Amino acid sequence: MRALITGGAGFIGSHIAERLVAEGHEVVVYDNLSSGRRENLSGFAANANRLELVVADVRDAAKLAECAAGCDVIFHEAAIVSVPYSVEHPQETHDVNIQGTLNVLQAARAGGVRRVLFACSAAVYGEDPEMPKRESMRPSPISPYGVEKMCGEMYLQTWAKLYGVETVSLRYFNVFGPRQDPRSPYSGVISIFVDRALAGTSPTVYGDGEQSRDFVFVSNVVDANLRAATTPGASGRAYNVGCGHRTTLNDLLAMLGRIVGRDVAATYAPARAGDIKDSLADIALARAELGYEPAVGVEEGLARLIEFERKRRSA
Ligand code: UD1
Numbered sequence: 001m002r003a004l005i006t007g008g009a010g011f012i013g014s015h016i017a018e019r020l021v022a023e024g025h026e027v028v029v030y031d032n033l034s035s036g037r038r039e040n041l042s043g044f045a046a047n048a049n050r051l052e053l054v055v056a057d058v059r060d061a062a063k064l065a066e067c068a069a070g071c072d073v074i075f076h077e078a079a080i081v082s083v084p085y086s087v088e089h090p091q092e093t094h095d096v097n098i099q100g101t102l103n104v105l106q107a108a109r110a111g112g113v114r115r116v117l118f119a120c121s122a123a124v125y126g127e128d129p130e131m132p133k134r135e136s137m138r139p140s141p142i143s144p145y146g147v148e149k150m151c152g153e154m155y156l157q158t159w160a161k162l163y164g165v166e167t168v169s170l171r172y173f174n175v176f177g178p179r180q181d182p183r184s185p186y187s188g189v190i191s192i193f194v195d196r197a198l199a200g201t202s203p204t205v206y207g208d209g210e211q212s213r214d215f216v217f218v219s220n221v222v223d224a225n226l227r228a229a230t231t232p233g234a235s236g237r238a239y240n241v242g243c244g245h246r247t248t249l250n251d252l253l254a255m256l257g258r259i260v261g262r263d264v265a266a267t268y269a270p271a272r273a274g275d276i277k278d279s280l281a282d283i284a285l286a287r288a289e290l291g292y293e294p295a296v297g298v299e300e301g302l303a304r305l306i307e308f309e310r311k312r313r314s315a
Contacts, residue, residue, distance in 0.1 A: 007078030009036030058100030082186035097148035173242030177218030207271035217301030242281025
């Protein structure tokens with residue numbers, strides 16, 4: 001198949017690209033390189049015939065339409081991914097995360113694309129204390145980011161009904177793994193903690209560290225995407241993509257300490273606005289309908305990430 005991956009030079013997008021190229025598919029990576037990087041593609045870009053990089057923004061509807069034409073599937077991974085950044089810059093994140101998604105859907109419709117996969121988020125569940133989160137629960141986001149991801153998902157479901165474009169929304173929980181960039185204060189917590197642990201400096205915990213997340217290694221997320229791209233009857237649906245286990249930040253620090261072989265002592269700071277307290281996925285629906293199984297658990301994923309980072313630093 002020919003696939004377009006928005007955000008394909010970013011963390012999750014580049015892993016999807018790598019898997020598709022390995023399976024012999026033709027891939028167009030669409031990325032404005034704001035957080036994505038060419039180096040994320042360099043390890044598997046040898047076969048240039050099958051991988052093309054288009055440096056452009058999802059806010060550029062005309063360019064998106066040009067690139068989507070003739071593609072079978074779009075993996076829409078491009079987004080501003082930080083909850084606190086959306087609290088500070090809600091107009092910018094609206095433009096990228098909502099208008100950008102609408103642009104992808106318009107391009108899919110015009111270009112005859114069979115199916116669109118959307119990187120939605122556990123942030124749509126918000127503060128509902130019920131745990132684990134099931135797809136049937138009423139969404140109640142508490143950040144602009146959560147609203148934007150919910151809105152994107154609703155657009156997808158509408159497209160599936162109105163225009164015959166197949167769409168599947170994957171509600172990612174907290175994805176981690178190689179190539180997640182730790183250099184911004186808005187980066188994912190595991191990328192930052194691993195970076196600090198290997199540098200021997202102290203990570204900052206916002207809050208008491210008892211907040212919890214369902215951390216999911218990136219290879220599991222790639223697997224969910226490939227299944228969602230091909231499973232008949234999945235169109236119009238939304239699925240949780242997590243591990244089904246909850247880890248607090250304090251547990252995470254202890255786990256990190258075990259793997260690196262020394263204590264990782266954190267500094268504690270006030271909690272961040274817009275943050276949810278706890279998050280845990282019920283993955284029964286993805287298991288039943290997509291055959292999804294998170295093959296790599298949190299501690300194993302963390303060990304793999306640390307090994308990757310150690311090699312990268314010594315290279
Ligand atoms: C993350 C993703 C978001 C995804 C969502 C799904 C990122 C940047 N965000 O949001 O795209 O949709 O999961 O659940 O990948 N924290 C610290 N210290 C730090 C950084 C963070 O204590 O240096 C804390 C935060 O305050 C928060 C928790 O760690 O309580 C997780 O934060 P973060 O990694 O930013 O993820 P989410 O906000 O859950």
